[in-house]
Amino acid sequence: MFKLIPAKHLLLIGIVCAFLAIVFFAFPTDASKDTQHISLTITPQVIKESELTLFKSDSSSLSSVNTQATDSSPSGNGSAYVIDNKSNNSGDSHQDTTSSKQSSPINSSPTFTLEKHSVQIKEGDSLSKVLSSYKISANDIYKVSSADKKQKSLLRMRPGQHLEFAIKQPSGSLQHLSLVLNRLQSINFERKDDQFERGETSRTPDISQTYKEAVINNSLFVDGMNANIDQPLLIELANIFGWDIDFALDIRKGDRFSLLYEEKFLDGEKIANGKILAAQFINNGRTFQAIRYETKKGASYYTPDGLAMRKAFIRTPVDFTRISSKFNPNRLHPIFKTSRPHRGVDYAAASGTPVKAAGDGKVSFAGKKNGYGNVLIINHGKGYQTLYAHLRGFARGMRKGKKVNQGSIVAYVGQTGWATGPHLHYEFRVNGVHKNPVTVKLPNDDPMPKADLKKYLPYAQAVVADLTNSNSAEFSQRLALLKD
Known part of the structure; x- marks a missing residue:
């Protein structure tokens, strides 16, 4: 039937039908007027992440934000929030984020305190013993010891010195340690990340x-x-x-x-x-x-x-209490009661008192000699020679050819040989001639x-x-x- 209708008439009919449809929807019947339609208008807003600090940062507020972004409002004016991810990658946005963390109660850094202690080292104390008594972990003690591995100052602590250290609470970690050697010098260990760095401090008086x-x-x-x-x-x-x-x-x-x-x-x-x-x-x-x-x-x-x-020789090679017998070419011998020259000086001292080398030289004899008992003879060069007799014993290593320095301990006072009590018999010879050790003019040092x-x-x-x-x-x- 549509084929019998001319094309122009078909076009006119289509236009009329479209017009009637528009009128039908634009002007509903009275039955349809009871139904209300809410118009939802979504207005996208772009905000930066830093502006989210306007809202509470807990999960409930974030949930309400999401609800507001998706639900319609009774008034018909809904809002959608879009985070600008591009701005979040900028340096300014990083600073803002940090600031928001500081202003937020949840993201603020936890509070801590530093406990400072000072301990005087006592006999038998060690680094581990002192620090562990303050509940410092074995791991921290190992780390601070490792920083001193080469110098080993912490292993050589002496009684009377002080350890000063700071403990971070509530973690209990060691933050700083100082070994105070004296009022002018200290050795310091500072925590850097998870290790300790060693340094020394010295003051000039x-x-x-x-x-x-x-x-x-x-x-x-x-x-x-x-x-x-x-x-x-x-x-x-x-x-x-x-x-x-x-x-x-x-x-x-x-x-x-x-x-x-x-x-x-x-x-x-x-x-x-x-x-x-x-x-x-x-x-x-x-x-x-x-x-x-x-x-x-x-x-x-x-x-x-x-x-x-400084002279080439010390005047007296032993700490004595008195001179029991002086230098005397015509002395009456206390045992044999005959006139025998006494070519040295007898220094009375307790048995075992150290005997010192009168000058630098080399040992030419160390052994026994008749009435002298144990004897040590030192050649000092340039014609000088000293003799030490009636010794209880010799210092370790004293033997012929041993080099000695002025003031070094070479023997010990005794009563060997022909002696009536513990004393040191000391002789001073110049080119083979005995001189009075008390009055002889001693040569100067170099x-x-x-x-x-x-x-x-x-x-x-x-x-x-x-x-x-x-x-x-x-x-x-x-x-x-x-x-x-």
Whole structure:
């Protein structure tokens, strides 16, 4: 039937049907008016991730955001949130994220405290023993020990030193450790990531010069300490003049001494004495002066003219209580009651007292010799020889050909051979001739090199001037009388 209708009429019919359909939907019947339709309008908004801090960061708020993004609102104005992932890859966005973590209660860093401790090392203590008592893990103790593997300072801790360390709580991990060697030096270990780094700290004290003097009425040490001079300084003073003065035999009442020395201060507090820079001693009418000076060979004491205070030999090779028998060519022998020369000096001392080499040299004999008992003989070169007899025994390694240094222990006091009590028989020979060890003039040590002497002489003159200007009026008067 449609074929009988012209094409123009078919086109007109189609247009009319389309128009009627539009009118039908645009103007519904009364029955359809009871049904309400809600129009959903979605307006996409683009926000950055950092702006999410406007919302709570817990899971419930994130859920509500998702709900708002997908559900329609009663008013018909829904919203959808889209995170700009591109902006999240930028550097600015990273900083913002960090900031949001800090402002968020959940993402804030947990609080911690550092417990600081200081422990004085006692006999038998070790690093592991001390740290484990504070519940520091064996793993941390191993790590800090590994940082000190080469130097081994922590293995050589001595009683009296301190360990200072900090523990991070609540984890209980070791963060810092210091071994305080003294007030000037410490060894530090700092935690870096999961390891420890070792370092050393040293402080330089302030140095000042101090002058002291004293008059001897009893002894060097008693009167020196009464003048507020520390005992270590008095011992050093005795060593400086020990080649010229026998402090057991030569000291007289009225002798005087003075010294110019260094004192070390830290934070305004005196912590130690330094070196003796210069000293002078008036002994039995004789005056001695010594000045400290350092050359390429090391520091030594010299006279103002540049001669070494150190002699090639020490005057007395043993710490004795008294001289039991002096040098005497016509002595009456205590056992045989006959006139026999005594070619040495007998120093009474307790059995086992160390005997020191009088000078550098080489052992030429170590053994027994008739009435001498155990004997040690040392050749010092240039015709000098010393003998030590009645020994209880020899120091380890003492044998013929052994080289010894001045002051080194070579034997021990005894009572072997023809002896009535423990003592050291000491002889001093020059080109085979016996000399009195107490009075013999001892040769000086090697002289100062000429190149050093040119620098030393003006320095010595300035130091002597400082020492002289510091003398009390009484001390200066005594020096003037001796010069006259």
